[in-house]
Amino acid sequence: MALVELARYSRNEAHIVVGRLEAEGIPAVAFDAGSSIADGSWLLIPVRVMVDEDDIAEARTIVAA
Template sequence: MLVELGRYDRNLANIIVGRLASDGIEAHAFDGGSSIADGSWLLIPVRVMIDEDDLDCARQIIDPA
């Protein structure tokens, strides 16, 4: 089952998806195209979704502190 890792601005969400992919964790950016027609797409956070089993590992990768 997919779970939300976090909500980020559009660019950061895509960077996180790529970073996780480089470590073998499949991730997806949801809502990236929302409301693009009315010009508010920069204001809508993008959800990064991953498999529930990868959640702890993904959190360690994006915030190792």
């Protein structure tokens, strides 16, 4: 299983996208979601939504819908 980046989102959007993909049966992970809250950088650093490379086409279709 090799993870590839689907897209980058704000922290909240990333978690919504991960939930949507998982509801459709596609495992997804939000990378960088744990960026430092203490210094406020979590507001500036986009969160990468990662999926298995075999699921990328279907994930793009789901997100585009």
